[in-house]
Amino acid sequence: MRNILIIGAGRSATSLIKYLLDKSESENLHITIGDLSEENAKKFTQGHANAKGIYLDVFDEIARKEAIQNADLVISMLPARFHIEAAKDCITYGKHLVTASYVSKEMQALDEDAKAKGLVFMNEIGVDPGIDHMSAMQVIDRIREGGGKLLLFESFTGGLIAPESDDNLWHYKFTWNPRNVVVAGQGGAAEFIQEGTYKYIPYHKLFRRTEFLDIEGHGRFEAYANRNSLKYRSVYGLDDILTLYRGTMRRVGFSKAWNMFVQLGMTDDGYTIPNSEDLTYREFINLFLPYHPTDSVELKTRYALKIDQDDLMWYKLLELDLFNAEKKIGIKEATPAQALQKILMDKWTLKEDDKDMIVMYHKFGYELNGKKKQIDSNMVLIGEDQTYTAMAKTVGLPVAMAALRILNKEITTPGVQIPISKEVYEPILKELEEYGITFKEHFADYLGYNPEGVAG
Amino acid sequence: MRNILIIGAGRSATSLIKYLLDKSESENLHITIGDLSEENAKKFTQGHANAKGIYLDVFDEIARKEAIQNADLVISMLPARFHIEAAKDCITYGKHLVTASYVSKEMQALDEDAKAKGLVFMNEIGVDPGIDHMSAMQVIDRIREGGGKLLLFESFTGGLIAPESDDNLWHYKFTWNPRNVVVAGQGGAAEFIQEGTYKYIPYHKLFRRTEFLDIEGHGRFEAYANRNSLKYRSVYGLDDILTLYRGTMRRVGFSKAWNMFVQLGMTDDGYTIPNSEDLTYREFINLFLPYHPTDSVELKTRYALKIDQDDLMWYKLLELDLFNAEKKIGIKEATPAQALQKILMDKWTLKEDDKDMIVMYHKFGYELNGKKKQIDSNMVLIGEDQTYTAMAKTVGLPVAMAALRILNKEITTPGVQIPISKEVYEPILKELEEYGITFKEHFADYLGYNPEGVAG
Numbered sequence: 001m002r003n004i005l006i007i008g009a010g011r012s013a014t015s016l017i018k019y020l021l022d023k024s025e026s027e028n029l030h031i032t033i034g035d036l037s038e039e040n041a042k043k044f045t046q047g048h049a050n051a052k053g054i055y056l057d058v059f060d061e062i063a064r065k066e067a068i069q070n071a072d073l074v075i076s077m078l079p080a081r082f083h084i085e086a087a088k089d090c091i092t093y094g095k096h097l098v099t100a101s102y103v104s105k106e107m108q109a110l111d112e113d114a115k116a117k118g119l120v121f122m123n124e125i126g127v128d129p130g131i132d133h134m135s136a137m138q139v140i141d142r143i144r145e146g147g148g149k150l151l152l153f154e155s156f157t158g159g160l161i162a163p164e165s166d167d168n169l170w171h172y173k174f175t176w177n178p179r180n181v182v183v184a185g186q187g188g189a190a191e192f193i194q195e196g197t198y199k200y201i202p203y204h205k206l207f208r209r210t211e212f213l214d215i216e217g218h219g220r221f222e223a224y225a226n227r228n229s230l231k232y233r234s235v236y237g238l239d240d241i242l243t244l245y246r247g248t249m250r251r252v253g254f255s256k257a258w259n260m261f262v263q264l265g266m267t268d269d270g271y272t273i274p275n276s277e278d279l280t281y282r283e284f285i286n287l288f289l290p291y292h293p294t295d296s297v298e299l300k301t302r303y304a305l306k307i308d309q310d311d312l313m314w315y316k317l318l319e320l321d322l323f324n325a326e327k328k329i330g331i332k333e334a335t336p337a338q339a340l341q342k343i344l345m346d347k348w349t350l351k352e353d354d355k356d357m358i359v360m361y362h363k364f365g366y367e368l369n370g371k372k373k374q375i376d377s378n379m380v381l382i383g384e385d386q387t388y389t390a391m392a393k394t395v396g397l398p399v400a401m402a403a404l405r406i407l408n409k410e411i412t413t414p415g416v417q418i419p420i421s422k423e424v425y426e427p428i429l430k431e432l433e434e435y436g437i438t439f440k441e442h443f444a445d446y447l448g449y450n451p452e453g454v455a456g
Numbered sequence: 457m458r459n460i461l462i463i464g465a466g467r468s469a470t471s472l473i474k475y476l477l478d479k480s481e482s483e484n485l486h487i488t489i490g491d492l493s494e495e496n497a498k499k500f501t502q503g504h505a506n507a508k509g510i511y512l513d514v515f516d517e518i519a520r521k522e523a524i525q526n527a528d529l530v531i532s533m534l535p536a537r538f539h540i541e542a543a544k545d546c547i548t549y550g551k552h553l554v555t556a557s558y559v560s561k562e563m564q565a566l567d568e569d570a571k572a573k574g575l576v577f578m579n580e581i582g583v584d585p586g587i588d589h590m591s592a593m594q595v596i597d598r599i600r601e602g603g604g605k606l607l608l609f610e611s612f613t614g615g616l617i618a619p620e621s622d623d624n625l626w627h628y629k630f631t632w633n634p635r636n637v638v639v640a641g642q643g644g645a646a647e648f649i650q651e652g653t654y655k656y657i658p659y660h661k662l663f664r665r666t667e668f669l670d671i672e673g674h675g676r677f678e679a680y681a682n683r684n685s686l687k688y689r690s691v692y693g694l695d696d697i698l699t700l701y702r703g704t705m706r707r708v709g710f711s712k713a714w715n716m717f718v719q720l721g722m723t724d725d726g727y728t729i730p731n732s733e734d735l736t737y738r739e740f741i742n743l744f745l746p747y748h749p750t751d752s753v754e755l756k757t758r759y760a761l762k763i764d765q766d767d768l769m770w771y772k773l774l775e776l777d778l779f780n781a782e783k784k785i786g787i788k789e790a791t792p793a794q795a796l797q798k799i800l801m802d803k804w805t806l807k808e809d810d811k812d813m814i815v816m817y818h819k820f821g822y823e824l825n826g827k828k829k830q831i832d833s834n835m836v837l838i839g840e841d842q843t844y845t846a847m848a849k850t851v852g853l854p855v856a857m858a859a860l861r862i863l864n865k866e867i868t869t870p871g872v873q874i875p876i877s878k879e880v881y882e883p884i885l886k887e888l889e890e891y892g893i894t895f896k897e898h899f900a901d902y903l904g905y906n907p908e909g910v911a912g
Contacts, residue, residue, distance in 0.1 A: 195749070291653065291655065293651075
């Protein structure tokens with residue numbers, strides 16, 4: 001038996017664990033699931049003979065080291081900041097490691113040690129980051145091998161509500177960490193390059209400089225810029241590319257409406273509100289409106305946002321019950337972002353039968369034999385239910401597939417890495433297709449921003 | 457002879473030193489001016505028999521301690537962060553200390569020691585902070601002593617260009633640290649209270665929620681909110697006040713025009729621009745504009761800001777030569793704020809004959825015998841020239857007057873303090889009048905934001 005230790009049994013671990021359990025007979029796997037809730041860990045084993053659930057506190061050094069020593073490979077599904085001690089133990093005891101998280105500085109620092117011990121430390125192999133890396137590099141490598149020169153790469157991902165469960169004016173529900181949605185884009189200007197020029201979008205304009213993306217059979221989406229589109233420029237070998245942009249996908253209209261909160265200052269996470277616990281929703285929004293002795297909070301809101309009362313934007317606010325004078329924030333020392341999150345969670349939390357949806361869209365512009373061409377590639381996956389969500393599948397399946405291939409010595413290149421090499425992406429993208437995670441490509445005329453090379 | 461050591465002979469030290477030198481005979485003062493530039497220090501002595509200029513590096517412990525030991529009182533005109541070592545030495549050697557800077561945590565921590573040794577550590581006794589504290593507390597104390605209850609306190613200060621030197625469309629020049637102007641308001645939402653309700657203005661709206669202030673004989677000004685209006689709420693004894701607001705004064709139209717830079721993201725100080733040194737002004741502004749293959753930078757700017765080419769706002773941009781394709785930023789790894797500052801300094805630097813102006817405006821709303829009343833109080837001072845500027849007078853004279861009164865044992869209360877007690881503000885405000893720094897008061901109907909007590 002090969003022993004796999006999975007640390008952290010959260011919502012995104014369902015498909016990961018199911019995949020490994022389903023293969024446990026044929027592949028001789030034994031799965032240990034360690035979680036702060038033993039009950040939770042045991043539940044995830046589904047009573048399978050090849051699995052056990054244990055109580056595991058990753059900060060309990062003795063227990064952690066013991067669990068890691070007993071494993072052949074460790075999968076950490078904890079938040080990124082909790083990986084590092086387990087990662088160091090993996091070096092000590094010579095175990096492979098797989099995570100879906102961004103490579104931290106501390107993780108990167110283990111690269112030499114991992115290489116010296118022949119260990120694969122695979123990171124960023126979830127959906128975003130993960131499937132985005134793999135699906136992009138597959139096309140980029142293909143274009144290059146065909147003699148093409150990359151001119152443009154744009155990549156967009158969104159975690160959304162499936163159309164059949166979409167029953168609100170925002171066309172959005174929280175299918176993942178709500179906090180990340182509320183503070184998205186904060187902390188600095190969004191940076192990207194377009195036709196060779198650096199471009200910056202300050203946070204307060206981020207949701208007004210969107211672009212539309214159409215996916216056949218799924219309609220129109222929009223995207224706003226991620227903070228750092230240039231992070232993978234060198235990693236992908238795109239140092240000379242003219243246009244490089246990464247973004248987040250939403251249904252059309254979300255960004256314009258979300259911008260109302262940004263403009264009012266309700267997404268700020270940098271200070272706490274006095275007496276926030278007892279504040280009503282109505283009092284909360286009034287914090288951000290100019291004082292007036294007689295105008296209602298509603299009127300002041302419409303005036304501040306310059307919207308009419310028959311504007312769809314206004315109904316989006318009403319739908320959130322934002323002017324309720326009874327409901328309280330109920331959180332001590334809340335930041336505006338935390339208070340807003342509370343209000344949104346009343347309305348944007350998934351119902352029992354709701355399904356989620358993951359969408360991804362890449363654009364590759366390139367020049368081949370003097371001609372400019374473009375490939376658009378997209379992937380849409382709808383979740384089965386609230387256990388096997390699209391999010392859990394797209395995060396967990398690549399992790400599981402990579403883990404198995406590392407154990408089977410099909411992925412062997414040692415060191416701290418992300419899935420951008422053929423050795424990794426080819427077999428995993430192929431296998432993901434069996435699970436409905438497929439990319440559709442179509443060729444388009446080059447749609448770059450300056451196809452004629454006009455100066456400007 | 458009583459020895460005064462002045463550390464740091466900058467632009468704001470001229471009036472301070474002149475005042476002390478003028479009194480040096482009658483008051484038996486000897487002034488030592490220590491600066492990193494001995495030449496500069498000597499220049500400030502004006503060859504006066506009772507003064508000497510010395511080279512002094514405040515980080516040279518031996519030299520610093522020696523200079524402080526030889527003094528009876530130390531005035532530090534260095535930036536606030538450089539006071540603390542000198543302050544500790546003042547404790548060690550039993551010397552009084554005067555600064556025009558905000559009280560830092562480290563400075564506050566010396567309070568007990570200063571009290572134990574009977575030393576006056578007077579801070580925040582320049583203009584803002586300084587004259588604002590004194591002139592506000594004088595009226596607040598008077599209202600209270602007359603039995604009135606404070607309802608509203610608003611306080612505004614501005615460092616501006618004198619009308620006779622105002623020759624640009626922005627009605628603004630840098631009369632003080634340009635950097636502070638460019639990054640003003642950044643780092644969090646502006647917080648204040650209005651009619652008992654907390655109010656927050658996010659940075660990107662700060663320059664659009666201004667209020668007008670009229671000063672007889674000087675015309676109309678506008679003010680935007682300072683970041684923390686509540687800082688002195690308890691210190692002034694205003695814990696129950698309904699409206700508390702502090703702001704910065706500009707000539708009308710400045711804020712709306714400045715908002716163009718804020719909206720584009722050009723005031724951001726949080727990241728550096730690649731290759732900023734070689735960027736032209738035109739390329740710099742283009743970083744913040746959406747890409748277009750054929751539209752000019754000018755057209756994109758007008759479109760992004762929604763202004764016409766005959767809008768005064770547009771001429772304000774043209775006046776700054778912002779679209780110049782030759783002039784370069786010339787600063788390595790500049791933040792947008794640093795690059796913008798460079799561009800502004802081309803145009804907003806004082807000419808040789810330019811004079812500056814300090815304006816201050818307080819509003820005090822209160823209830824007395826069941827009636828609501830208001831006192832408005834303002835001060836306008838125009839500089840003599842570029843040596844004895846309004847800024848140098850309003851910063852330096854209160855410092856000098858406090859220093860002399862401490863030596864003369866007229867100000868005796870020991871400890872780390874700011875000038876909010878009668879012992880300090882009465883004599884100093886009175887003497888400041890001799891130097892043209894006078895407050896004009898007028899009584900107004902109560903102009904609070906809800907004079908009739910209407911709910912809303």
